[in-house]
Amino acid sequence: MFRRTVLATLSALAFALPAVARAQGGEINLYSARHYDTDRALYDEFTKETGIRVRLIEGQADQLIERIRNEGGNSPADVFLTVDAARIARAAQAGILAPHGSAVIDGRVPAALRDPGGLWFAISQRARLIMYDREKGRPEGLNRYEDLANPRFRGQICTRSGSHPYNTSLAASLLIADGPEKAEAWARGVVANFARPPQGGDRDQFRAIPSGQCGIAIANSYYLGHFGRSDKPEEQALFKRIGVIFPNQGEGDRGTHVNISAAGLVKSAPNRAQALRFLEFMTTHKAQEMFALGNMEYPVVEDAPLHPALAAMGKFRAEPVNAAGNLDRTPEALQLLQRAGWN
Secondary structure: OHHHHHHHHHHHHHHHOOHHHHOOOOEEEEEEOOOOHHHHHHHHHHHHHHOOEEEEEEOOHHHHHHHHHHHHHHOOOOEEEEOOHHHHHHHHHOOOEEOOOOHHHHHHOOHHHEOOOOOOEEEEEEEEEEEEEOOOOOOOOOOOHHHHHOHHHOOOEEOOOOOOHHHHHHHHHHHHHHOHHHHHHHHHHHHHOEOOOOOOOHHHHHHOOOOOOOOEEEEEHHHHHHHHOOOOHHHHHHHHHEEEEOOOOOOOOOOEOEEEEEEEEEOOOOOHHHHHHHHHHOOOHHHHHHHHHHHOOEOOOOOOOOOHHHHHHOOOOEOOOOHHHHHHHHHHHHHHHHHHOOO
């Protein structure tokens, strides 16, 4: 009788444990459009802490969204991870995400960096910056993205293709802030100020500054930050030579445009409790530090550490993320860039 009583009591206690505790062990299926070795180290750390194994399925964001849709209610996907605000909004519109319902996440991630309905939240940020040659000094009158269209900067600007998400996202931000007529005039003004046809990636833009090919570059903080932490003398020298402008910082202005990596809980997640553990882990100081120090991204959680190279670039106020608006305006943004000749 005593043995049966003890077993019954233990059984009752097991069922009384919180869902989070029962989530110890097991696995999650992570569908990710991020492709960084540092992320794998983060997943290993999560497994070490929780015993939950991360099965990684990588691909392009749109392909992963379509895959989850096609898999339907039988999809093994638990978490969707992507590197662009418009694409996380596309996943939400596709109906593949469910509210995470986590007070922990809502308490750690600012409201401006998460979906009001809890379908997604940012895990890291990158700022779209204006860069210049410190040896020649900061270009006078260049404080906002809108200033890039000023004829005084004729023949000075280098940037990558207008069809790249970094630039369509920026153009969509201009559309939302300034309206279609001003945004198109801005794009035409920037194209008129090009030092050369758009080419290469973001690193190629600020690399061209010391040689005199460009006086101004449009590039992401992430890329310059990688030069700042490099052990190559030539990259360290370039990092010290390149000055940065965080645009639109004036009183009442909207702030510097940022793009985000973001995560969401898949609606049909078969391992929901484990997936929530993973999502909450992404907002811990440890995970945020790994994003910031390992991949040169800005954290989303207050007081999370920055890499010294990013800290040296200065502080800034970010434009609130409008993922749904960015998605809605991206086709229009691409068309206006193409009309302007930003190919």
